[in-house]
Amino acid sequence: xxxxxxxxxxxxxxxxxxxxxxxxxxxxxxxxxxxxxxxxxxxxxxxxxxxxxxxxxxxxxxxxxxxxxxxxxxxxxxxxxxxxxxxxxxxxxxxxxxxxxxxxxxxxxxxxxxxxxxxxxxxxxxxxxxxxxxxxxxxxxxxxxxxxxxxxxxxxxxxxxxxxxxxxxxxxxxxxxxxxxxxxxxxxxxxxxxxxxxxxxxxxxxxxxxxxxxxxxxxxxxxxxxxxxxxxxxxxxxxxxxxxxxxxxxxxxxxxxxxxxxxxxxxxxxxxxxxxxxxxxx
Amino acid sequence: xxxxxxxxxxxxxxxxxxxxxxxxxxxxxxxxxxxxxxxxxxxxxxxxxxxxxxxxxxxxxxxxxxxxxxxxxxxxxxxxxxxxxxxxxxxxxxxxxxxxxxxxxxxxxxxxxxxxxxxxxxxxxxxxxxxxxxxxxxxxxxxxxxxxxxxxxxxxxxxxxxxxxxxxxxxxxxxxxxxxxxxxxxxxxxxxxxxxxxxxxxxxxxxxxxxxxxxxxxxxxxxxxxxxxxxxxxxxxxxxxxxxxxxxxxxxxxxxxxxxxxxxxxxxxxxxxxxxxxxxxxxxxxxxxxxxxxxxxxxxxxxxxxxxxxxx
Numbered sequence: 390x391x392x393x394x395x396x397x398x399x400x401x402x403x404x405x406x407x408x409x410x411x412x413x414x415x416x417x418x419x420x421x422x423x424x425x426x427x428x429x430x431x432x433x434x435x436x437x438x439x440x441x442x443x444x445x446x447x448x449x450x451x452x453x454x455x456x457x458x459x460x461x462x463x464x465x466x467x468x469x470x471x472x473x474x475x476x477x478x479x480x481x482x483x484x485x486x487x488x489x490x491x492x493x494x495x496x497x498x499x500x501x502x503x504x505x506x507x508x509x510x511x512x513x514x515x516x517x518x519x520x521x522x523x524x525x526x527x528x529x530x531x532x533x534x535x536x537x538x539x540x541x542x543x544x545x546x547x548x549x550x551x552x553x554x555x556x557x558x559x560x561x562x563x564x565x566x567x568x569x570x571x572x573x574x575x576x577x578x579x580x581x582x583x584x585x586x587x588x589x590x591x592x593x594x595x596x597x598x599x600x601x602x603x604x605x606x607x608x609x610x611x612x613x614x615x616x617x618x619x620x621x622x623x624x625x626x627x628x629x630x631x632x633x634x635x636x637x638x639x640x641x642x643x644x645x646x647x648x649x650x651x652x653x654x655x656x657x658x659x660x661x662x663x664x665x666x667x668x669x670x671x
Numbered sequence: 672x673x674x675x676x677x678x679x680x681x682x683x684x685x686x687x688x689x690x691x692x693x694x695x696x697x698x699x700x701x702x703x704x705x706x707x708x709x710x711x712x713x714x715x716x717x718x719x720x721x722x723x724x725x726x727x728x729x730x731x732x733x734x735x736x737x738x739x740x741x742x743x744x745x746x747x748x749x750x751x752x753x754x755x756x757x758x759x760x761x762x763x764x765x766x767x768x769x770x771x772x773x774x775x776x777x778x779x780x781x782x783x784x785x786x787x788x789x790x791x792x793x794x795x796x797x798x799x800x801x802x803x804x805x806x807x808x809x810x811x812x813x814x815x816x817x818x819x820x821x822x823x824x825x826x827x828x829x830x831x832x833x834x835x836x837x838x839x840x841x842x843x844x845x846x847x848x849x850x851x852x853x854x855x856x857x858x859x860x861x862x863x864x865x866x867x868x869x870x871x872x873x874x875x876x877x878x879x880x881x882x883x884x885x886x887x888x889x890x891x892x893x894x895x896x897x898x899x900x901x902x903x904x905x906x907x908x909x910x911x912x913x914x915x916x917x918x919x920x921x922x923x924x925x926x927x928x929x930x931x932x933x934x935x936x937x938x939x940x941x942x943x944x945x946x947x948x949x950x951x952x953x954x955x956x957x958x959x960x961x962x963x964x965x966x967x968x969x970x971x972x973x974x975x976x977x978x979x980x981x982x983x
Binding site: 401478484485490669 | 715719722723724725726743744745746747748750752754757758759760761762763771772774775776777817
């Protein structure tokens with residue numbers, strides 16, 4: 390595998406993803422989500438937020454969108470990475486040159502993932518700036534690089550699944566729908582399981598809940614961040630995430646994310662190396 | 672022994688109920704091979720198997736002596752491809768698309784090469800226009816530019832003339848002639864018989880996934896029409912002159928068509944000097960006499976007709 394070719398496909402994938410209006414729209418929406426709530430909350434002078442939490446409000450903007458919103462951006466980028474090449478008929482052109490299929494797939498995977506990482510970083514920057522402008526200087530900013538790395542890592546779960554689905558079904562709309570359905574159904578099932586656990590007290594419901602993909606991906610960044618901030622900031626996590634449910638330990642979550650990533654990527658790679666390259670899928 | 676640049680050995684592709692093949696043909700270095708057949712006959716499928724984009728259900732395909740599926744990088748090194756109705760990234764410019772292709776090929780210092788190929792196909796002035804804003808003809812030229820990138824030793828062209836205006840067709844013909852003159856090998860599918868006749872040293876004809884003919888264009892005319900055709904245009908033709916040509920040794924038949932005489936002569940018979948003398952002796956003025964050029968289209972139609980009859 391030649392690195393220069395992988396890099397060329399990565400850069401190409403970033404450009405391709407940015408050329409799509411829906412990705413740009415999501416980036417613009419991220420910017421709004423990370424700025425507008427701060428300004429609205431500060432201008433209305435709500436007493437909902439205790440002043441002791443003001444120096445840590447940047448955390449809300451970094452953590453809160455991650456559980457769902459960032460996951461949707463991940464699938465928006467990943468689900469179309471391969472499928473849209475088939476739909477546009479451009480995969481044939483790119484693969485008629487002396488490149489291996491693995492280089493192509495890995496390059497596109499890395500490119501889309503790098504774009505997602507940039508969006509996560511943008512999300513954090515905007516949150517910090519907005520929180521500073523509205524609630525004064527922020528504390529605990531030395532933990533930002535770490536939480537960003539954790540968020541990027543955790544987002545690999547849905548990114549990989551959506552990427553693999555895009556390759557397997559080769560239809561962008563279908564892969565978006567399937568990936569979104571996975572997030573939504575995982576979230577709904579998680580809620581039901583939590584309710585069932587509260588009502589019955591049976592550990593089985595809690596155990597299943599812990600292994601759901603939304604629980605795994607969504608629990609890692611807040612768990613990581615919470616232990617680095619003073620206990621006085623703990624109230625903030627309750628406000629952002631709601632009542633605490635069953636969550637896997639950090640190590641378990643990290644292993645499960647890696648498992649989802651490996652299985653999805655191996656499936657995508659095996660199928661891509663075996664299947665014919667579609668001429669144009671309409 | 673020289674290894675064929677392109678080689679199909681019993682290659683079959685099965686799509687549900689449809690079967691393409693078995694295909695057995697090859698092309699040597701420096702050969703310009705015309706790939707003929709109606710729409711849906713399997714030309715593009717064969718090309719896709721050759722490029723390692725599609726896996727043969729059985730049999731063997733080799734490009735530059737290498738399996739294009741197992742060793743894609745090695746097989747495709749030095750091979751240029753232009754697709755039929757190419758789908759090129761609309762958000763990039765021709766310069767960017769060509770640079771991306773150069774990066775795929777691992778070309779060092781690609782900029783001069785990028786400009787050379789864009790210049791060669793005549794779209795240098797559109798180098799920075801988004802592909803989505805280019806006309807079909809310009810996109811087709813860009814596709815050929817991508818195929819020419821890095822001076823490949825083999826070019827695989829799937830309907831390269833589609834969408835080109837007459838000037839574009841003439842320009843591309845010249846580009847391909849120059850490429851062939853420099854020793855390049857071409858596999859070219861086309862519906863334009865005149866182009867195939869002009870450019871190709873050999874042709875393959877397939878129909879409904881079956882190989883009907885492989886050989887020279889002249890041989891195809893002889894085999895499919897059972898004769899050579901001499902076309903004569905003369906001023907002052909008389910029924911007596913037509914009759915005397917018909918009685919000439921080796922002449923099978925004479926047909927008048929749109930001001931031309933089409934003289935069918937037996938294979939290997941050279942009747943042109945005799946015909947010229949007869950025209951001259953009769954007092955008519957000989958305007959043009961061709962030795963069977965432009966007959967490939969007729970041979971092609973005849974081959975398809977007999978191919979269909981056989982499959983009934």
